[in-house]
Structure formats: structure tokens, C-alpha cells
Amino acid sequence: MIYYKVTLRVQNEAGVLARITTLLRKYQINIQSLDVAPIDGEEKFSDIHMLIQPPRAQVEIVMQKLQKLIPVISVLYKEHS
């Protein structure tokens, strides 16, 4: 099973994580690990790091859909072994 390491920069507000996990749940993607922290000196934004296991065929679509969430500023992802 391939893992993907995903880093999301998001607006730091209530409900952001819910929007993200609602989307991941729709695609039945399991989250292996999760870490959320505000970025230094920028209280408006946070970085979310997660390790997820999407089926390979869906990775790009899911990342595009994450990018579409309004409070998500950027999405970076790479394969993780």
C-alpha cells in the first residue's frame, strides 16, 4: 500500500479540518497520521501534515478536490514509502 504525505496550508479557522475530512471520508481514505499547527508568525494560517492512503488512481482527483476547498490555500503531496 502506498502512502502519500500531504501538506495543506489552510486558513486558521473553526471547521477547516471537518471540511477536509468530510472530503477524505467521501473517498473512503484512511488517515494514518495527522498534525496541525499554526505557522510561525502568521496566526491566520496553519499547516496540516497528514499521511494518507488513497488508491493511486484517485490521488490526483482528491488533491484537486482538496485544493478546491475555500479555506485551503495550497496542497503539496508526494509518495511516501
Add this chain to the structure above:
Amino acid sequence: MTNSPSKLGSDLFCEALADAGVELMFGIPGGVVLPLYDKINKYGHHIRHILPRNEQGGGFAADGYARATGKTGVALGTSGPGATNLMTAITNSYMDSIPVVYITGQVGEDFIGTDAFQETDVIGMSMPVVKHSYLITKAEDIPRIVREAFYLANSGRPGPVHIDIVKDVWFHEISGKLDDTMDLPGYSPLPEVCSDSEIEKLNKLLEKPDCKPVIFAGHGIEISKAQKELQLFAEKHNIPVISTLLGLGSFPQGHELWAGMIGMHGDAVANYMAQDANLLIGIGCRWDDRITGKLESFIQDTTFVHIEIDASEINKIVPTELPLLGDAKEVLGRANKILTEHKFPEWNSQMSELKEKYGFLDFTINPENDTPKLSQARLLKMLSDTTDGQAIVASDVGRHQMWTGRFYRFAHANSHLSSGGLGTMGYGMSAAMGASLGSPDREVWTITGDGGFKMNIQELGTLAEYKIPVKIAIMEDNALGMVRQWQTLLFKGNHSHSEFSNPDFVMLAKSYGIPGARAKTYEEAQAAIDEARNTDGPFLIVFEVDPDEHVYPMVPPATALGDQALCDADLLKDDTNKYNEDDLLQGHT
């Protein structure tokens, strides 16, 4: 925006709606929004408020208004049941990319989390089916959030935005100027746009030997107002155009390049053309399973080009050789300047032959239409001819919806209102109501089944009260027709829970003060249509139609477009049956 000293949240909210250009809204008051309702009439010169009979009807009306006008619809419900009644409408707008701002009241902040009376986590409920949502807890956020909501709803790929407002906000007192600067660092309506050199690659694809191209004209054409650019594009390269259900009206249906509507119940010609093509150019479409049929056959030996505003649609369903990201109008406009002309004489004559063979747009080809009772296909043709294709037609969901798409010749875009993605029964009449209020100069019809009509039958009251001149055509077959058809054809005629009795709809309409007529013959049908058109205000017609008239073509589940059934015999004859029974029953319905 400027605010004179000391204003209440309720005033601020009305002002923000007016600033956003809202001219019409649908809503039902309740406890937590009463302070807003106390103010709303004060803003009546800006905003006309309509009271639907159920929030779902109000939501569909706002959605229909948005489809017919291109403007953003507004629907409101109170906390709890008012909000949950809106959920189907929100989902409907989401699936079809319709700009509507849905507003719900929420219990006071101190009560959130206490399971208070009519407290419901409606933001949680709508989360997967909105473009975005907001909970307003401070009046000072109103101007910014309302502005953002309307901007988000109707820019880029449109969609519903949900605003939930806690009750306290109406009473917050605000003095001085409020900042309504939008703060959307994560949003861009056009995230990526293709380059000219990418567009130029289309030349190469069109110049491949034996190229058989087809354009798939989706809903995005109407949304980006790209009708002219599409026609130019098709004519410049002589490419046949197939419309999706929501794409109808965006390409002239009398045009020699038009190949009809594609899909499970599309035109035979369109389905065969899509099957035979080896270059599909999708524009503002999302390759729904209802138009692809069996996906493996659909994509086999086919090159895909996808002109699309939403990057997350690329490669979602079909492997795309050439994605062209951007707004359809803009991309087609550039393509029309950059690309060289092309001709496909053999391919075009293949289309002409198909049209000849399958009696293109000719319902008489289907022997099932020679029914003892009225045929819906013929009635739709009659209505189309009588109104010269000029009307706005909102259909409900079921067989009549497919006949509406096939046999009403839409002369204009923003005229065919249909619940495509969600397939929501109960949509039609309410959508027509919103369309009529938004486009008072247009003739507006709703075509509805007797099943779907009853799902939001209460909106007859709204039509009557506001004298909204919607003409209602009920196709009465005493059945959930589409379901019954599937049971006849795929479940050996076991009509399980798909037949019912009806009240006398004409008498019912009368009790609302709405005149009506019943038609059993084509003469009566024509007379009723004429009477409806000559009557001011709403009018209801019951057409007694045949439950055994089946809608064809039918691409059965798990079947390729090219293997569409064209008549009962294709599906029912045991010896020649080309379909796999397990596939039919277990395939995605």
C-alpha cells in the same frame, strides 16, 4: 459600504443582501429568524420576498430562478426543520453547479451544543454538498461574509453557498463603518488557464487520419454564455455537436451539425455518433455515467479533449489527452482565432445517414408512441410547436423529463430547467415558479409526472397567491412511470409499489383558484394548451397519458451507448436478447 451609526444586525443583513443585488428571495419564517422578518419588508423596494409553502419548494424556486436568469438565487429557512427541508434543494444546486445562497437561522450562541429546541448542526449536514459555508456569530462579519458568499456562488464554477446565522446576531448593535473587504486567499475563480500552444494541439488531433470528432456540449456553455463561440467553433471545423441534458438550448437544434441529446434516454443518433467517434471534445461537462453508458466501451479507442473550468474534473472519469483549462467562452474564443479550419465530409455524411435511418427527432419511429391513450412524446412535440420553442420549460424527474429533453426544441439557452445530477422528483413546478418570477416576460411551463407533482404539490398555493403565470402540464399515468418502465423491462413486469391513484388535479387546482382542464384526446390537448396560453396567471392541465408508452432509446445499465435498446422487442425478446441479465439488474442504475 457605509453604515450610519448604530444599526442592528437584522438591518445590516438586509442591506448586505440588497448590496449583493438580491431582488428576489424565498423563505419561511420561524423563531430564530423572526427579528429578520420584522425588518424585511422595510427593504421591500430592493428585495421581493416570496413565501413558499415548504422550504424545499422555496429552494427549488431559487434554483430555477438562477438557471433562468443566470443571477444568484436566494432561499431561506429557519433553524432545524426549515434548514433540513432545504437540504435536498442545496444538494440539487450543488450537483448541477447552480449559484444559490441558502440562508438558515441558527439558535442563539449560548444554546449551541445544548440540543436546544430546533438546534441542528446544519453546516455539518450541508458540508459535502456546498461550494462553501459560513456560520455568522458576529454582526460585524455580515457585510464581508454576505459579499463573499455571493461572489463564491456565482464565479468560477458556480455552486450553492450556505450561510447559517445565530439568532443573537440580529440584535447586535453596530456603529460606524464595517469592512466588507473579501478575504479569500484560497480561492481563485479561474485557478489555471490553458495556453495558446496547448489549444493549438487540437489542430494536430483534428488532422489525424480518419479523425471522427464529436463535440459534447455541456452545461458549462450556458454558464459561461459561450453559445456563439460554440457555434463558430463547430462550424469552423464541421464537427457534429451532441448536447447533454443540461446543455440543451446552447446549440441551435435545427442546425445540420446538431446530433441530438446524448444519454441513457438520449437520441439514437447522438448515442451512435458518440460510440463511433474517435475524438470527443467535451466542453463544460463532467462525463456523467448517464451519458457515457458502459465506461470501458465509451473510452475505448477514443481520444478525449476536455475544455473545463474545474481542474478536478479532468481525468476524473475519462483519460484526457488534451485538457484545456479555462472558461468555455474564453477558451473557445481563442480557439476560434488560433485554429485552422477543418472538414470531415465522410463523417458528416455518416451523421446524415444515421439521421435518415433513425428518423432523427421523429417520435413516430417508436411504435410504442402509437398508444391507446395520449403519447407524451407527441404531447411534447405539440407543446414545442405551439410555443415555437420559445418557452422556459422546467421538467420534473422521470420519463416526461426525458421526453421534454428530446422533443421540446429549445430556441434559447437558460430555458431548459431540469434536475440533472440529483434527479430530484418534486423539482419542476417550484423551479418554474422561480423562473417565472425572474423572467416575467417569458412564457413558463412545467412538465411533470403525477408522482413528482405530488412531492411539492403545495406550491400550487404559492402560484395562486402571487398569481405566478406558470402553466402546469401533468402527465397522468397513475404510476411512477420511469420506475414502472424499468420493472416492465428489467424485472419481468413486477410492478412493485409503482402504481397509485390520484386526486382530481383539476378540482384540486380549482380549490386553489387555479383554472384547469383535462385532456384525453389530442384535440382536447391542443385546446387545453391554447386555453392555458390565453389565460392570465397559472393554469393546470391533466393529460391522461399511457403508462405503457416506454421512453426509448434506452441504454440499459452496464451497456454501451452503441447497444442502446430502441423498442420493447430489443429488451424483451428472449432469443435475440443482446443484454446480459445480471448486468442489467446489478449494473449501476
